[in-house]
Amino acid sequence: QVQLVQSGSEMGKPGASVKVSCKTSGYTFSNYGISWVRQAPGQGFEWMGWIAVYNGHTDYERKFQGRLSMTIERPTMTVYMELRSLRLDDTAVYYCARVRRPGGPDNWGQGTLITVSA
Amino acid sequence: DIVMTQTPLASPVTLGQPASIACRSSQSLVHSDGDTYLSWLQQRPGQPPRPLIYKISNRFSGVPDRFSGSGAGTEFTLKISRVEAEDVGVYYCMQATQFPPTFGQGTRLEIK
Numbered sequence: 001q002v003q004l005v006q007s008g009s010e011m012g013k014p015g016a017s018v019k020v021s022c023k024t025s026g027y028t029f030s031n032y033g034i035s036w037v038r039q040a041p042g043q044g045f046e047w048m049g050w051i052a053v054y055n056g057h058t059d060y061e062r063k064f065q066g067r068l069s070m071t072i073e074r075p076t077m078t079v080y081m082e083l084r085s086l087r088l089d090d091t092a093v094y095y096c097a098r099v100r101r102p103g104g105p106d107n108w109g110q111g112t113l114i115t116v117s118a
Numbered sequence: 119d120i121v122m123t124q125t126p127l128a129s130p131v132t133l134g135q136p137a138s139i140a141c142r143s144s145q146s147l148v149h150s151d152g153d154t155y156l157s158w159l160q161q162r163p164g165q166p167p168r169p170l171i172y173k174i175s176n177r178f179s180g181v182p183d184r185f186s187g188s189g190a191g192t193e194f195t196l197k198i199s200r201v202e203a204e205d206v207g208v209y210y211c212m213q214a215t216q217f218p219p220t221f222g223q224g225t226r227l228e229i230k
Contacts, residue, residue, distance in 0.1 A: 035219070044210065044221055044222070044223050044224050045167070045210060045212075045221040046221075047218050047219045047220065047221070059217065059218075061218050062218075095166060095167070097167075099214075101214070102149055102151070102153075102155055102214055102215065103155050103157075103172060103173070103214055104155060104157040104169070104172060104212050104213075104214035104219060105157075105167075105169060106169055106172065106178065107169070108166045108167050108168075108169070109166065110166050111166050
């Protein structure tokens with residue numbers, strides 16, 4: 001079955017970087033893209049960006065431009081999300097989700113808690 | 119960006135009774151390909167989101183048929199025909215018609 005398994009919780013200081021992995025299985029990797037969505041404590045969802053697995057094309061939400069990167073490691077069917085210059089308000093649970101655009105996500109990872117604290 | 123507005127923000131419901139959540143978009147969600155990419159998600163406490171409905175009214179595999187979606191254009195509704203205890207959580211609508219995808223603020227379903 002389709003699975004997206006994310007790396008574990010992390011803590012970082014303001015100004016640091018964090019990299020979260022999303023290891024996929026159970027489907028043809030190149031047929032879908034991966035979106036990253038975050039959820040701050042007690043809040044709703046915020047879409048961050050998307051990467052097309054077949055060619056590596058990315059689309060990032062404007063507010064993250066310049067400090068967000070998404071990359072692919074094809075042999076392990078893993079997608080990475082790196083957020084740089086961390087701020088206190090980046091504290092959130094980060095989710096990867098499988099997407100076939102223009103549709104929405106149909107499978108989600110379990111989430112990764114990123115805590116930014118001085 | 120398209121703004122998604124849900125009502126109500128909280129819905130206390132008696133077990134076995136129906137529930138309904140409305141979602142309005144600030145622009146039409148009809149895509150140039152003719153489809154409407156409006157989805158509904160369920161988030162149980164402490165859990166990741168679970169996709170329920172895609173393209174307005176299509177249930178994902180494994181979703182009970184007591185969940186149904188309807189609507190068109192800018193007005194959409196999620197209905198639960200008979201609420202069960204496991205339905206407690208927060209429900210979100212989401213549009214993927216226009217970049218960037220956006221979410222409603224969520225509706226908390228609770229048992230009276």
